[in-house]
Amino acid sequence: MTITEDKHIDQKLIPILKKVSDPEIPVLSILDMGVVRSAVIVNNKVEVIITPTYSGCPAMDVIGEDISKALEDAGYESEVKLVLSPAWTTDWITEEGRAALKAYGIAPPLEAEADKEALLGNKKIVNCTNCGSSNTKLVSQFGSTACKALFQCEDCQEPFDYFKCLK
Amino acid sequence: MEKKNLVQYIYGIADNALILGQRLSELCGHGPSLETDIALTNISLDLLGQTRSYYQYVALLEGEGKTEDDIAFLRTERQYKSVLLVEQPNTDFAYVITRQFLFDAFHLALLEKLQHSKDDTLNAIARKAIKEVSYHLRFSGDWVKRLGDGTDISKQKVQEAVNMLWTYTDELFHLTEADSEAVAEGIGVDVSQLKEDYYGKVKELLEEATLEIPESKYFQKGGKQGIHTEHMGYLLADLQYMQRAYPNMKW
Numbered sequence: 357m358t359i360t361e362d363k364h365i366d367q368k369l370i371p372i373l374k375k376v377s378d379p380e381i382p383v384l385s386i387l388d389m390g391v392v393r394s395a396v397i398v399n400n401k402v403e404v405i406i407t408p409t410y411s412g413c414p415a416m417d418v419i420g421e422d423i424s425k426a427l428e429d430a431g432y433e434s435e436v437k438l439v440l441s442p443a444w445t446t447d448w449i450t451e452e453g454r455a456a457l458k459a460y461g462i463a464p465p466l467e468a469e470a471d472k473e474a475l476l477g478n479k480k481i482v483n484c485t486n487c488g489s490s491n492t493k494l495v496s497q498f499g500s501t502a503c504k505a506l507f508q509c510e511d512c513q514e515p516f517d518y519f520k521c522l523k
Numbered sequence: 524m525e526k527k528n529l530v531q532y533i534y535g536i537a538d539n540a541l542i543l544g545q546r547l548s549e550l551c552g553h554g555p556s557l558e559t560d561i562a563l564t565n566i567s568l569d570l571l572g573q574t575r576s577y578y579q580y581v582a583l584l585e586g587e588g589k590t591e592d593d594i595a596f597l598r599t600e601r602q603y604k605s606v607l608l609v610e611q612p613n614t615d616f617a618y619v620i621t622r623q624f625l626f627d628a629f630h631l632a633l634l635e636k637l638q639h640s641k642d643d644t645l646n647a648i649a650r651k652a653i654k655e656v657s658y659h660l661r662f663s664g665d666w667v668k669r670l671g672d673g674t675d676i677s678k679q680k681v682q683e684a685v686n687m688l689w690t691y692t693d694e695l696f697h698l699t700e701a702d703s704e705a706v707a708e709g710i711g712v713d714v715s716q717l718k719e720d721y722y723g724k725v726k727e728l729l730e731e732a733t734l735e736i737p738e739s740k741y742f743q744k745g746g747k748q749g750i751h752t753e754h755m756g757y758l759l760a761d762l763q764y765m766q767r768a769y770p771n772m773k774w
Contacts, residue, residue: 402635405750408572408651410569410572410655411569411572411573411575411576411648411651411652411655412568412569412570412571412572412573412575413572414568419723437648440576440648440650440651441643441646441647441650441651442650443647443650443651444653462560475661476661476665495558495730496557496558496559496561496562496660497562497661497662498561498562498565498566498662500561501690502565502568502569503654506558506561520658523654
């Protein structure tokens with residue numbers, strides 16, 4: 357298992373990888389998600405290293421295949437490897453990614469301490485993605501996928517996902 | 524460390540995740556409420572994800588074309604080295620949550636040590652899993668408190684579950700031969716050292732949940748040697764059915 361400490365992505369590959377999205381959150385590019393740790397061209401072959409958000413995330417196999425397909429369409433042979441270390445954190449979601457999540461109806465992750473308060477239902481600090489109200493309640497610590505929790509707005513009644521902080 | 528012993532050491536960790544993941548997956552669509560159903564199956568998914576990482580490593584170590592699926596689906600009962608606690612069947616929600624809590628508290632303590640293993644694959648898996656398992660423990664611990672300090676019936680049920688499952692907790696801290704060797708090499712975790720802290724933390728939460736700590740001094744063991752309870756065979760029959768009926772079938 358290769359261990360990559362730094363993120364290294366070849367500039368030429370960015371437009372190609374930008375088009376690959378998380379199958380469960382189609383508005384979010386895998387680059388903005390922070391799952392691509394490195395993508396380099398070695399002897400005309402692209403070597404991509406990705407890391408899972410959660411160990412059991414079923415989207416990872418699909419993401420790997422989608423990357424290979426996108427690179428193939430752009431004329432590259434590729435090899436996609438999955439590494440676990442360093443472990444993915446929600447800090448790797450870019451600002452653009454956070455904005456995309458919010459626009460899609462998923463509240464982006466709070467900082468670790470605030471996240472804990474929110475997930476214990478102690479503080480009303482997750483804002484509704486529909487009306488912006490902070491008068492929201494935690495419905496479930498676990499949501500539709502491993503990375504999300506379920507909230508509901510008490511003003512507009514909209515149920516929505518919150519992307520949990522992972523550090 | 525000899526490969527075959529390292530493999531045995533990994534089974535001792537990974538099989539717990541597989542078997543508990545399988546138990547929890549049985550609840551998919553059967554949870555007491557939609558939220559708890561989703562939560563338990565989310566936890567199952569995390570555990571199965573961790574299992575895959577361990578088994579992929581075992582497959583790599585064993586070579587000869589072995590795959591993670593062979594390891595998960597084609598071993599016989601005695602070859603699974605999971606503790607007795609995790610194979611205990613799903614009865615009521617209090618029992619499921621208590622089983623989860625008693626395992627999560629141990630699992631987190633184990634991973635906290637395993638993240639410093641000299642084995643780079645094992646420490647990477649542990650560092651990934653630790654984030655997930657701390658979330659599991661928060662969930663199961665909260666529910667033990669809620670049920671214990673809840674209604675008369677929820678309290679009675681969770682107390683019965685604690686009393687029944689307590690007998691399986693001591694085994695978590697037994698060292699197998701493979702464990703001892705892995706510990707000596709700086710690869711494995713000396714689980715016997717985790718015992719005092721574990722019971723301290725578990726008792727603290729049970730007291731907060733207004734529950735009584737069982738006084739029983741009799742403990743069950745055997746899972747780590749592959750000697751399982753009568754529940755394991757049924758679980759494996761379910762788990763292995765497709766690969767046994769249709770060898771090498773794929774999705």
